[in-house]
Amino acid sequence: MTRDEEILNLIELLLTAEIYNQNTNLNVNDLTPVAREVYGIHSMDGERAPIVVAESALQRVLGIPDAHLRLDKHPLTLYEEFGHRLRITSLPAGLTWFLKNGGKPLIEKNPALAWYAHEQDPSIGISYEKVREMNPRFEDSRVYLDRRISRMLAEDDKLRSGLDLIIISAPEEVEQTIDDIICSPDQLSRIVKLKVALEHLEFLKSRRVYDIGKLLFIGPPGTGKTSLAFALARVLHMPILEVRLSMVTSQYLGETSKNIDRIFDVARLLSPCILFIDEFDFLAKSRVGDDHGAMKRAVNALLKNIDRISLIRNKVLLIGATNHPQLLDEAAWRRFDEVIPFDLPDIQTRELILRRLLIESNTEVDIPNIAKNTDGFSGADLKMLVREAILSALTDGRSEISTEDVKKGESLIKTRDEHRARNWI
Structure with a gap:
């Protein structure tokens, strides 16, 4: 990063902080991820506290030591030695300087700046709505997810055993995007239907339409079942809870039913979320024959929990995936309102x-x-x-x-x- 780029990035953060502090109509989703980290925003709860730009945070996040020395000749910045904080002294003049010195591309990625720039001069031609739409949501971040998990454990530490059986990813951590996947027209139509359902939850509740959001992905290995499940986390802005049933089965089979109950409890408490159960055939297989009694109880616990979970009531999208659909019995099939095939590509x-x-x-x-x-x-x-x-x-x-x-x-x-x-x- 050149010195000029460092100064632009520093001024961007100072402008953003001042705009945010002066305009209560803006919220955390008007801040870029880097800005949130610099300002130390870890929650959307409580009163909207003023944000500051501390020199230590600039060094930690941007790798710029002694930021006040970089800006010592800048006429619009002020360094407060007590607290080692920096701030901008004039928003209108600061915006003018920022635009003259090549800051427009940064404004086009910063909702707070885009809002202020449009308010000051609409002819600049930057759409606040578009910039905000493209900005990663705070609710999609790992920071936000970790805060929710901590709060959940503080209320019930017994859920920790359920968390130990789940791999949880925030939407921002998911690498797969829907654009990376070649979806069939049928698969794309299901995605659209899910988005519509989430936008009209109250309407569907009022009509008692609940049988939406329990999907079974079937098909050979490598055909995109897991990739699509993870891509949906980004499309729907939901964390994804990945469960492999082979991991859930304890060497003491009597614990398996409890493990399954706790996994579904975690999903309900972290909703809205996606609960993705891979290797679904591992437990929900045909129950014909002399299966161990504890395993039968585990299968029953799984089916019971599937009955009780709902996208409409609980905001939990359930996705089961299997390479061996022929192993599932009728009781398992009935739990899913949609079966989505993944075929080998033609x-x-x-x-x-x-x-x-x-x-x-x-x-x-x-x-x-x-x-x-x-x-x-x-x-x-x-x-x-x-x-x-x-x-x-x-x-x-x-x-x-x-x-x-x-x-x-x-x-x-x-x-x-x-x-x-x-x-x-």
Whole structure:
């Protein structure tokens, strides 16, 4: 970062703090994630306290030591030695200076600044609504999620055992986006329906329409079931609670039912959220035969909890995923209001996936031909193929991917599948 860039970033934070403090109509979602961290905002609860820009926070977050020395010749800043704080002395003059010195791109990513700039001069041409919409929400942050978890444990420490069985991700931590996934028209329509339901919860409650939001994803490994579940966390602005039923089953089977109850309790308390149960067939399998009594109780506990959870009542979206739908009995199937299939991609879909995976790569390979030669490959297989092709090129000291690199990737997948099919007994 150049010195000029450092000064712009510092002035942005000083302007934002002053705008926020003077205008109570703005809230935490009008602050950028970096600004929240500098100002030490960890909650949306309680009174709206004034925010300050401390030099220690600037060094910790931005890596700029002695920020007041960077701004010692700036006519619009003031350094308070008591408390080691910085502030801007004039908002209108500060905005004028900021715009003249190349700050417009930063305003276009900062809702508080965008709001103030539009109020001062609409001709600047920056839409506050658009900037705010693009700004990451505080409710999507890990900081906000951790605060909610801490509060939940303070009220009931017994839930800690349930948390130990769940991997929780805030929306901001999820790498997958809906744009990264090639969804079928049917899958996209289900997503739209979920968004509409969440926007009209009270209407649906008044009509007693509750059978929405329990989805079962079925299909072979690598077809995008987990990726779509995680992408929905970002689309719906909900944390995702990932559960693998094989982890829930205690070596003492008698504890499994309690574990399942606690997981659903956590989901209700952290709502709105997504509860994603992978390996759903592990417990909710056919209950025909001489299964252990404790395992039967565990299956019953799972089905009972599914009955009691609701997107409309509890704001919990339940997603089960399985590679083996044939193992689920009728009682398990009935719990889901929608079953969404994930099939192996056809040739057109494989071509779309490959184009997306190679969009930033330097290559002139024949993508339609690759799609033709990869019949039976899953989306995960294609991703691995492209990864291997990139590594092959880099190993040879090249950045451009060749047809030979792609063939090495194809060979890797096919050899792996041959090994998987071997019988070592």
